[in-house]
Structures are given as structure tokens and as C-alpha cells.
Amino acid sequence: MDKTENxxxxALIxxxxxxxISPSCCPELQKATLSYLSAVAFEQVAVKSFLASLNEAVDMSHQTLIEKVKDMAVTPTCCPVLRQAAKTYLSALTAEKNAAKNLLKEIEADISDINHLVAFxxxxxxxxxxxxxxxxxxxxNADALKASGAKFCNCFACTTAREILAEKNVLLE
Amino acid sequence: MDKHTLIEKLKSMAASPSASEPVKQAVKVYLAVLAVEQVAVNNLIAVLEDNIVDIDELMETSQNTEHAIKYFGVEGAKKFAENARALKAAGAKYCNCMACTVALEILDNKDVLRG
Structure with missing residues (x-):
């Protein structure tokens, strides 16, 4: 299987x-899907265990762990309480990422460039x-800042905002 | 920069007099949603820790024929009991079902999940 097929x-999985895990999925379809996903997951665990046995310490990224939480939630042996906790966590995580995207948009829109600062x-x-x-x-001060070649306002909020934007992937990943 | 440092920066930016109201509001919303996510992740970790089946519990369940038959049928229950015995004999400490195996992997990295 090449990378595209993979x-x-x-994506399909x-x-x-x-x-x-959607509430509107009918029980028959849920059962058939869980059965298929379980077979896929067993295969993946077998492959990963083999790879782990070759290279013992397996450090996982946050993204890998989220995939694991999803995998676990759809296994037939996952108890309902755990499945619900996983679903709640995944919803909270989605809400957090959406709030982070909105926040970054606001920050981006709010940084004053030097011309805006001088005009204001x-x-x-x-x-x-x-x-x-x-x-x-x-x-x-604004004129002096522009003359020094600065591109943005140097107030505390704008300076911190630019530091945050430079590391925005930390909030998005 | 780690997430904790970035969050401290967000807080100090929002507290600065030159931060705009929409940014202050967006930071407030983000921090509130983040707090909910932290509660959810801590809850998930607590439920994971509570629900992993150790080998003795697995043995006990597999020996409870009535319970096992209800879930797996007569033949399935027999295989389940054999597998549990073999697993214990091999020195395993936990159930090796898919959910327990993945749960253990997640718990081994719980600090990454907490962020």
C-alpha cells in the first residue's frame, strides 16, 4: 500500500x-463498524508491538495519543464509562482547538503595524x-520607532501577541 | 516554547492595558475552554486507571462461567478462560484485550495527554 492509499x-477509518460513536448511529451499524474497527485495531497493535519490541521505548506525541484514545473508544471491550469519558474528552479537545483558532485570529487582527500606530x-x-x-x-515615540525601522507597535500587548503567534502551533497541535 | 509558558504569555497579554477588548474576551473564552478540557482529560485518566483489568481480575472473570458465557457463548467462554490462564502463566500483569492494551499505552504517556 503506498502513502496515498494509507x-x-x-481518513476512512x-x-x-x-x-x-455518534448518538444517531443505529445499533446494527455500530456493531458491524466496531467489529471491523476492532479487527483493524488488532492488526495495528500487533504491528506496533512488533515494532516496539525492536525499539523498546516508545515516546508518543500528543496527536498519536489522541488517535489511541479514539481507537480505544471504539473497541468492543471498552466499557461504557470509559467510552463516555473518551467522548467527553474528545469533544472538549475539539472545543479547545476551536477556541484557540478564534483566539489566534483575534490576536492576528489586533497587532498594530507601524503605519497604523503612527496614524493613531x-x-x-x-x-x-x-x-x-x-x-x-x-x-x-511612534515616529522614532518608525524611523528605527520597526515594523510593528512595541507596546506590551503587541510584543507579547507576536511572541504568541510565532509559537501558535503549540496551541493548535 | 511549551504550552504552559505560552498560556502565561496569553494571560499577561490580556492583562495589559493596550490589549483590545475582543482579544481580552477571546483569551477569557480560550482559558475557560482549556480548563474544561483539563477537567475532561483528568477525568479520562482517572477512568482509564479505574478500568484497566489486572490479570487476577481477568482470571476471576474468566472463571465466572455464567458471566463469561453470557458475553462469549459456551465455546467463547472456554477459549476466554484458556487465554486468561495462558496469559497469567506467561507472566502478564494485565488483560491483553484491545481496550486494556491501548489504555496502558495511553497511561504510560498521560503527561503528554495532559499537555
Whole structure:
């Protein structure tokens, strides 16, 4: 089996798992699906055990563990309490990833580039927000920052936001 | 950067006066959802630990003929009992069904799952 076939099979198996644990899956279909997934899982465990015996320590990534939780939840010997705990965890994980995506979108939209900062610092809104004297200092600082070649605002929120965006995969994986 | 450090950065960014309201709100929502996920993962780990069948429990279940027959039928129950005995004789500490095998693998890496 080549790599494309492998990933197609994996995608299909993921669909079967999602279907089998969905509340609207009828018992007959669930039974047949679980039986098939169980056979596939046994085969995978056998292969992995063999590979593990060749190279004892198996460190797993978070993604691999999530796949294992899914595999376990669809085995016929998984008790209902454990299956429910796995389902609850997987739903919470999906919600977390969605919240992370939304958060990153907000952060990306919110970082001020240098032109935006300079324009704001010279605006009436800056005077409203900081008062005339502080707005003058703010505008001078923004001009100096642009002259130094900076591309973004250097306030604490924007600086931290850029550090977070540089590591966004930590939140998404 | 690890996830814990990144979360601390999110909190300090949200607490800064120059962070916008939508960002503050998105951080709040994210942290709340993350807390729910942490509860769910801790619950899953607790249920995993509670539900792994050790070899003596497996032996006991396999010897309870009535119970085993109900699940596996007469022939299946016989095979189940033979397998349990062979597993114990081989020095196994836990049931080797698919769910228990995968559960053990997950528990061996539970700190990764906790993130």
C-alpha cells in the first residue's frame, strides 16, 4: 500500500469511528463498524508491538495519543464509562482547538503595524485617550520607532501577541 | 516554547492595558475552554486507571462461567478462560484485550495527554 492509499484508509477509518460513536448511529451499524474497527485495531497493535519490541521505548506525541484514545473508544471491550469519558474528552479537545483558532485570529487582527500606530498616535483619538501632553509624547515615540525601522507597535500587548503567534502551533497541535 | 509558558504569555497579554477588548474576551473564552478540557482529560485518566483489568481480575472473570458465557457463548467462554490462564502463566500483569492494551499505552504517556 503506498502513502496515498494509507492516508485514504486512515481518513476512512476516522470517519467510521466518528460514525460509530455518534448518538444517531443505529445499533446494527455500530456493531458491524466496531467489529471491523476492532479487527483493524488488532492488526495495528500487533504491528506496533512488533515494532516496539525492536525499539523498546516508545515516546508518543500528543496527536498519536489522541488517535489511541479514539481507537480505544471504539473497541468492543471498552466499557461504557470509559467510552463516555473518551467522548467527553474528545469533544472538549475539539472545543479547545476551536477556541484557540478564534483566539489566534483575534490576536492576528489586533497587532498594530507601524503605519497604523503612527496614524493613531497623531489622531484625535490619541488625544482623547491619553490627553494632549501624553499624546504628543506618544506620537514622538511612534515616529522614532518608525524611523528605527520597526515594523510593528512595541507596546506590551503587541510584543507579547507576536511572541504568541510565532509559537501558535503549540496551541493548535 | 511549551504550552504552559505560552498560556502565561496569553494571560499577561490580556492583562495589559493596550490589549483590545475582543482579544481580552477571546483569551477569557480560550482559558475557560482549556480548563474544561483539563477537567475532561483528568477525568479520562482517572477512568482509564479505574478500568484497566489486572490479570487476577481477568482470571476471576474468566472463571465466572455464567458471566463469561453470557458475553462469549459456551465455546467463547472456554477459549476466554484458556487465554486468561495462558496469559497469567506467561507472566502478564494485565488483560491483553484491545481496550486494556491501548489504555496502558495511553497511561504510560498521560503527561503528554495532559499537555
Amino acid at each position: 492516508s485514504e484508509k486512515r 476516522d470517519k467510521l469511528k466518528a460514525m460509530a 498616535s497623531h489622531s484625535d483619538r490619541a488625544v482623547e485617550k491619553f490627553g494632549a501632553e501624553r499624546a504628543k509624547i506618544f506620537a514622538a
